[in-house]
Amino acid sequence: MTPERLLLFSAARQLFALNLQEVCEVMEPQQCYPFAGAPPHYQGLINFHGNLTALVDLAGYLRLPGRPLPGKILVIDTRLAHLALKVDAVGSILDAASITGASSHEDPLTEALLDTPQGNVRLLRLETLLTGLEQELQQNAPNNAKPGGT
Amino acid sequence: MDMSQYKALFLSESREYLRTIAEQVVALEQSPGERSAVDALFRGAHSLKGMAASMEYGDVVVVAHSMEDLMARVRDGAVPFDAGVADLLLEGVDLIDVLLQDVEQERPSTLPTGDYAQRLAIYTPAPPKAAPADQAETQVSAVEAVPSPAPTTPAAAADIAPPPAAEAEKAKEPAGEAGGTVRVKTELLDHLINLTGELVTNKQRLLTIAGELASPALNDAISETAKLLRSLHDEVMKVRLMPFEAISDRFQRSVRSVAKKSGKEIHFELTGREIGLDRGMLEQLVDPLNHILRNAVDHGIEESGERERGGKPARGTVRLAVTRDRDRIQITVRDDGRGMEPATMIAAAIAKGILTPEEGELLSPRQALMLSCIPGFSTAKEVTDISGRGVGMDAVNAAIQKLGGTLGIESEPGVGTTITLRLPLTIAIIHALVVQVGQVKAAIPVNAVQRTVELSRRQIETMGKRQMFQLDDEAIPLLSLNRVLGLPLGRFPDGILPLFVTEARGRRVGIVVDRLLGQHELFVKQLGRPLSKMAGVAGGATLGDGEIVAILDLAGLL
Known part of the structure; x- marks a missing residue:
């Protein structure tokens, strides 16, 4: 079911949307502190109102070619995750009534492909995104490093 | 309504x-x-x-x-x-x-x-079975809980009669406002500790600024603020403390259940139920303690007949004791069972390919006992559905280390085993060693750090494929934290390798880093989804200059 209101944004020259209720803030790029042991699309940690929040480059995670833009940061509702997505730009808030068509998409991360006045938009499933990120971190875990190498 | x-x-x-x-x-x-x-x-x-x-x-x-x-x-x-x-x-x-x-x-x-x-x-009730007295003893599975209202030594606890149950029940009546107490939502307590933690972070920030300004007056003011903050932190932590008894009934029942299933006679003693622990820590202790207790009953305590043949009472004893020493909590699980033999542990580790015979010879008895905390290691002869086959002591050790604690094992064959957990009073504010690895900084809780060393390259010996150095007459293997974390290796142009010594898999290891940046008081923040699933990271913290560092969980990493 399509949410009542969606937040439109772009990454890697594609239009995406998230349920507006899943996003708590849109921020300008800010100081980010790298940490070790995570895949390269984890840009680091940011301090979001006291919550240490992972900043993930969405294009990098989706293995899409990134663009050298300062971009924006979408902070996911802190009740759901401590996650912020680095995207290229944030557009408008889209009312469900203005969606003219919707079709399914084979990618499990995509809830639906929406026809909107702004063009085709991939509505993302946040839970699938979070699960995917978690599974990737678990697979990326240090593999019982053996003592001896300096 | x-x-x-x-x-x-x-x-x-x-x-x-x-x-x-x-x-x-x-x-x-x-x-x-x-x-x-x-x-x-x-x-x-x-x-x-x-x-x-x-x-x-x-x-x-x-x-x-x-x-x-x-x-x-x-x-x-x-x-x-x-x-x-x-x-x-x-x-x-x-x-x-x-x-x-x-x-x-x-x-x-x-x-x-x-x-x-x-x-x-x-x-x-089932009619009593007509069985000879000597057989009846071995057929009964019983657990006795001996609640003790005051701290006491485990040895003395065996002789203490339980307090009248009605008194105990009265003491546990839900607290009301009439008694000068008031119920407070746990979220409010979390918020208070959060604010206190933020103040600690800000104090570090002020210290950094004061260092740059070199102002004695500012230093004095910060020093006074630091003292007040310490008091505030201690008071807030007291409010968050919950008595151990909030979880202890589960252990009584767990021991009772395992004793019943395994047909063993167990006398279970619990002391220190009134000791307060951080409520965030209590819940995380349930599974590890349950595992240790179930192991003690299932694998540690012998069958009644075997005990009697060994000159022991038919009924085995398992003691769970909680004590507090200033800002440390100590929990011991002591059984009077068959104990563990270090040589058997080493032989099993060699047979499983965990150790080479040469490495086995280097292990002290204490290190040999800690082999039981290596994943997949077990010397139990039989798999049971009660506590598994020694599976899980690695998880227990990892869980305790994640709480900033340590696990120690002492055992004497034929006499029994004591497992000791030493834990900080709080997991919210810790002291940590901050290190530089590649382009990132990371923090290691100081209770996981035995010592720091600046090692000259000349002191490094190569044994097979491993690089080692000598410390206190013990050959310590070296491991690069950069390598573990997938970062470029350090170069050390001056020939000095900074490292800290920690314990991993039952033996000491030297962890080489690019730089040791000093000790910091950190307010630990839990990482939510998705980073909460990342192995080797126990949380994050903000340094005095606002920089965020990940707090490493060495048990999960090594």
């Missing part, structure tokens, strides 16, 4: 009653004739029923009512308090616990209460 506003209070009080009922049941098994305890159990079930009825939680009412009726029959002498009654009452406690979870989640009851009420209504 909208009762939802009272739901949290109902849940909190009901769980206190359940805990009390469970404790009383286990205590009554030792002293079935304790009239005051029977009355206390009856009142507990009655109060629970009344509260549930006023909130219109019908299923809870039915179960509590059945328990109350059964206790009334016990009180009136129609039914003796035996193992069957205890089992039924504990089953009722479990049933209500699940029902309360449904209430909390605002979902329909997921657990049908089935014929529970009917089974209680028609319960009649």
